[in-house]
Amino acid sequence: MNPTLDKFLGGKQGAIGLAVLATLILVVFPLALDAFRLNMVGKYLTYAFVAVGLVLCWGYGGILSLGQGVFFGLGGYCMAMFLKLEASDPESTKIQSTPGIPDFMDWNQITELPMLWQPFHSFGFTLLAVIAVPVILALVIGVAMFKRRVGDVYFSIVTQAIALILTVLIIGQQGLTGGVNGITDLKTLMGWDIRDDSSKMILYFINAFLLFGCILIGRFILASKLGRLLMAMRDKEERVRFSGYDVASFKIFVFCVAAAFSAIGGAMFALQVGFMSPSFVGIVPSIEMVIFAAVGGRMSLLGAVYGALLVNYGKTYFSETFPELWLYLMGGLFIAVVMYFPNGLAGLWESHGRKWLGKLARKPAAPATPAPVAEAPVASSQPRELETTP
Amino acid sequence: MDSPTRFLPRRLALGAAALSLLAASVFSQMALADVNTTGLAVTDTEVTVGQLHSATGTMAISETGSIQAERLAIEQINASGGILGRQIKIIQEDGASDWPTFAEKAKKLLVGDKVAAVFGCWTSASRKAVLPVFEKENGLLYYPTFYEGLEQSKNVIYTGQEATQQILAGLDWIAKEKGAKTFYLIGSDYIWPRTSMKIARKHIENVLGGKVVGEEYYPLGNTQFGSLINKVKLKKPDVVFTAVVGGSNVAFYKQMKAAGVTSAKQNLLTLSVTEDELLGIGGENMDGFYASMKYFQSLDNPNNKAFVEAFKAKFGKDSVIGDVTQAAYLGPWLWKAAVEKAGSFDVDKVAAASPGIELTTAPEGYVKVHDNHHLWSKTRIGQVQKDGQFKVVFESGLIEPNPFPKGYQ
Numbered sequence: 001m002n003p004t005l006d007k008f009l010g011g012k013q014g015a016i017g018l019a020v021l022a023t024l025i026l027v028v029f030p031l032a033l034d035a036f037r038l039n040m041v042g043k044y045l046t047y048a049f050v051a052v053g054l055v056l057c058w059g060y061g062g063i064l065s066l067g068q069g070v071f072f073g074l075g076g077y078c079m080a081m082f083l084k085l086e087a088s089d090p091e092s093t094k095i096q097s098t099p100g101i102p103d104f105m106d107w108n109q110i111t112e113l114p115m116l117w118q119p120f121h122s123f124g125f126t127l128l129a130v131i132a133v134p135v136i137l138a139l140v141i142g143v144a145m146f147k148r149r150v151g152d153v154y155f156s157i158v159t160q161a162i163a164l165i166l167t168v169l170i171i172g173q174q175g176l177t178g179g180v181n182g183i184t185d186l187k188t189l190m191g192w193d194i195r196d197d198s199s200k201m202i203l204y205f206i207n208a209f210l211l212f213g214c215i216l217i218g219r220f221i222l223a224s225k226l227g228r229l230l231m232a233m234r235d236k237e238e239r240v241r242f243s244g245y246d247v248a249s250f251k252i253f254v255f256c257v258a259a260a261f262s263a264i265g266g267a268m269f270a271l272q273v274g275f276m277s278p279s280f281v282g283i284v285p286s287i288e289m290v291i292f293a294a295v296g297g298r299m300s301l302l303g304a305v306y307g308a309l310l311v312n313y314g315k316t317y318f319s320e321t322f323p324e325l326w327l328y329l330m331g332g333l334f335i336a337v338v339m340y341f342p343n344g345l346a347g348l349w350e351s352h353g354r355k356w357l358g359k360l361a362r363k364p365a366a367p368a369t370p371a372p373v374a375e376a377p378v379a380s381s382q383p384r385e386l387e388t389t390p
Numbered sequence: 391m392d393s394p395t396r397f398l399p400r401r402l403a404l405g406a407a408a409l410s411l412l413a414a415s416v417f418s419q420m421a422l423a424d425v426n427t428t429g430l431a432v433t434d435t436e437v438t439v440g441q442l443h444s445a446t447g448t449m450a451i452s453e454t455g456s457i458q459a460e461r462l463a464i465e466q467i468n469a470s471g472g473i474l475g476r477q478i479k480i481i482q483e484d485g486a487s488d489w490p491t492f493a494e495k496a497k498k499l500l501v502g503d504k505v506a507a508v509f510g511c512w513t514s515a516s517r518k519a520v521l522p523v524f525e526k527e528n529g530l531l532y533y534p535t536f537y538e539g540l541e542q543s544k545n546v547i548y549t550g551q552e553a554t555q556q557i558l559a560g561l562d563w564i565a566k567e568k569g570a571k572t573f574y575l576i577g578s579d580y581i582w583p584r585t586s587m588k589i590a591r592k593h594i595e596n597v598l599g600g601k602v603v604g605e606e607y608y609p610l611g612n613t614q615f616g617s618l619i620n621k622v623k624l625k626k627p628d629v630v631f632t633a634v635v636g637g638s639n640v641a642f643y644k645q646m647k648a649a650g651v652t653s654a655k656q657n658l659l660t661l662s663v664t665e666d667e668l669l670g671i672g673g674e675n676m677d678g679f680y681a682s683m684k685y686f687q688s689l690d691n692p693n694n695k696a697f698v699e700a701f702k703a704k705f706g707k708d709s710v711i712g713d714v715t716q717a718a719y720l721g722p723w724l725w726k727a728a729v730e731k732a733g734s735f736d737v738d739k740v741a742a743a744s745p746g747i748e749l750t751t752a753p754e755g756y757v758k759v760h761d762n763h764h765l766w767s768k769t770r771i772g773q774v775q776k777d778g779q780f781k782v783v784f785e786s787g788l789i790e791p792n793p794f795p796k797g798y799q
Contacts, residue, residue: 036501040494095794107540107581109588172579172609180580180610181515182489185522195526274522277489277515319491320498323484327446 007223008216017302018215025208025305035197042204042272044312045211047072049265051292051304052214053258058290059298060222061254062234063151067159068262068289070166071134073281075263077170077177078133080276081117082126083186083194102183108175116176123190130267131260138259142252149248151237160283167282182277186270194271207268211305214261218301221257230254262289295337297346306345425474425734428528431504432735437476439464439722440483440499442510442520447487448636453512455666455715456534457482458705460509463722466700473726474733481505489519496520500527506735507532509721512714514538514582521546530737532721535714536661536683538585539793544741547724548764550717551684552793553586559769559786560659560682561593561631567784568657570628571600576618576642579607583633586661589798590631596797603627608634613641619649622656630658639667643675653678659771664712665778673778685716685754686772686780697753710778716753723749724759756788764791 009015029041050068057063090100098111105113119125141162145155170177178184186194193199221227233240233247241247270276279285288311296307314333318326341348422434431438441460443453464478472478481503483495492511499505500523507530511517514537524531524545531546539552564570573594577583587605594600603625606618615638622630634642639662646652658679665687668676687698687710697719701711724747729735732743747759758766766788772780 036497039497043494104581107538107585168609174580174584180513181518184518187522195522273490273493275490275493275519277519279488279490316494319484319486319495323445323482326484327486 007220009219014219018212021302021305022212025211026205030201030204035200038204039200039272040316041309042200042207043269044309045204045207045305046265046269046272047289047292047312048211048305048308049214049268050262050289051296051308052211052218052301053261054290054293055296055298055301055304056218056221056230056261057254057258058293059300060227060230060234061251062230062237063251063255064156064290065159065255065258065286066156066283066290067161067163067286068258069281069283069286070159070163071138071259071262072266072269072285072289073166073170073276073278074134074137075130075266076270076276076280077183077266078120078126078129078263079267079270080183080186081120082123083189083270084183085113085117085120086190087185087187102178103185104178104181104183105175110175114176130263134259134263135256138256139252142248142255146248146251146255151251160286163281163283163286167278170278170281178277180278182275182279183270184275184277186274189271195274200272203268203272207272210264210268214264215301215305217257218261221254222301226250226253291334293344295334295344297344297348299343300346303344303346303349310345426506426736427734428736428738429504430506430735430737432476432506435476436479437473437735438479438481438503438505439725440481440496440503440505440508440510442483442485442492442495442499442508443512444487444516445482445484449485449487449512449516452636452666452714455709455712456509456512456718458709459534459701459711459715459719460722462701462704463719465704467722467726473729474735478722485510485516489515492516493519493523496523496529496531497527500524500529506530506729506737507725507740509534509718509725511535514580517541517546528737530725530740532718532725534718534721536717538582539795540585542762542764542793544763545737546763547721547744547759548791548793549720549724550714551767551769552764552791553582553589554792554795554798555764555767555769555789556661556683557586557590558593559789560661560680560771561590561598563682563771563784563786564629564657564659564680565598565600568628570657571598572603572625572627572629573600574603574622574625574627574630575605575632576630577607577633578610578612578635578638580610583607583635583662586633587631589795592798600628608638610636610638612638615642615645616649619645619651622651623649628657630656632658632660633662634660635662637670639663640670643671643679647675663774664714665710665780666712666715668774668778669710673774673776676774677776679774680783681772681774681780682769683713683772684767684769685713686770686782687711688772688779688782689754689770690782691753691755693751693755694753720749720752720754720757720765723751728759758788760791762791762793764793766790 009018029038033041050072054068057065084102088100088102093099093103096103096106098106101113145158171179188194229240229245229250233250237247292308292311293304295311297303315330318329322329426432441457443457444450464480467473468477481499483499485492485495499508509532511520511533512535517533521543525543529545532549533546534549536550536556537552575587575590577587591602594602604621660681663681698711702709727747727749728740728744731747732739744759745761749757755768760766768788769786770782771784773783775781
């Protein structure tokens, strides 16, 4: 096999895993679910972007960010600003005191479009901003933290603080951001009605392909020398530093990649759900996103997707079936996962599923060739962070 | 037994029976087809509605009253024979104090369950999140909370007051009764207090000829009001006018009392303290201050006595009923009246039939649905008593709802 392609696919094992997930997302869900449920799966998958990013920076890089909601939110807000401007044409806002500006600005006595919003008339700029704004913020945070060798728990706390600051900022500047209500009532993307069932279907597939794109990029990073360095840094940072590597730069890089993935998820969220609000930016959603990765298995890119799907499906299912009890059930699920499957679904699959499948196929369980990408936790790289994180 | 002579009549009889059965089913089928042409969840015996509030999360404490009131109203309607001969079945969904969840659940109720109407939402943020869903899927929402106005939708009936209804009568009263000229405006920092204060300021400056000596907003959940209270003591306004919400209320009024700013020295008029909030604040901490809204539990009329009694019988004698709880109770009754007037559950027909619907049995007295889907209602001024209840000291006439007030924007 072509070695570059091999890097992307992660060997035979990786290719099979990818094919199974692709079948599930691209074939099974669209055929089995109605438009409403499929749109919900699309929403869950936007969280999977964040979880995939977290596998890279937390599972492999050892950087536990408890503020990924910040990047998800920034990506989402950039997209929502463009969509909101399009929805606020003078014709449909003519009952306002100032027609042609978003409705919440009118309610806050703002009479002209603020400078910050002007560039978001352009779709090209918006697409650029969706990635660039979060990445630049991640870069600034990364440089400020990692160059000064701030790491571990301290870094996690700082990311939490940033999530809190951004929430307060968004809520406080409600004339500019829509405040607590967020940016709502998004209707069209360049004249294309994004609320139809057919357009939701198209957005679902765009979302799915972008997600697979991110997974492949993630695989490529992990399969390359950089991936090995990340793991080495996570387990013995000093040794890597003494070997002459600039540890901080690698950390900054992987943190920025995770931020970019989250931002794409946020932008797709705004498109599919039709609004954006500060409730995705704060501390609680950010921690929830870490849970997606933890449930799925933080050492597995594919596991993260399953984790995001499962946790969110559980949320929807429990809250529909037991509206009074569901939070306790979700809590129970998390506790069970952490206590019994510390490596998440992917770990469970590694320890039991594969053996079981091997028995079924009457073949030895061990792969014929050593996989270049460790999709599963390697015994020697057992999580050091488990001691330092709750 | 089966002789051919007897066979024929029996077949005839059978045929006749089958025919009549068919006729009956066609009849009721027609009846069903008449009342439901848009595929809503309506059967010959049942109609399904949705209930969408926060049963969990930070808003649960506020929304529980609304959940209970809507359930009570639906139970009473069912006991009195239902709507168009059909019993109401409720599907409850939890918005979990989370706006995207509200949007998701609204869509589930409308698209998945095909409910004929939804009673729900509490905060403006949740309403803003579900509004596009209701407009897109053509659902019908009964929204109970007093709110900032600046909104009107074919798909929403607003059973609470919009801002001008609640504010103007209150300001007029306190200006007249207390000779108030100077006002200090204080609110939580989000759309409802800001819009309310904007309306209040215009009214104070342009109509009452008074003066606003201070206007301040605090983040939701803020609990430090020390410097604000000092400023109030310094400026000595005739009236402190507040729209502080949620947990901040408890801190604000306790700190006011601790700083010696009590009703003996200071007039205070609030838009946001109902009997529910008073439970947390404690009547003794607000004793003598005033609130302006359309309903107080202590209203003295037969409708309200029956309502309070039924509510306490069902949810416990210590339960209290605030403004929003009463407004939520109106939702199912207004819907029933509109459905019966339209002779149909179809959302378009019910929405079209809604303007002009009158309710003489409302606990707050008489209400009527305006063309703009808000209610004509009276505004009352209640004075806080030590026991956590309000004494009604003033009652306005019926006030027209005006969600887009000219001259106040």
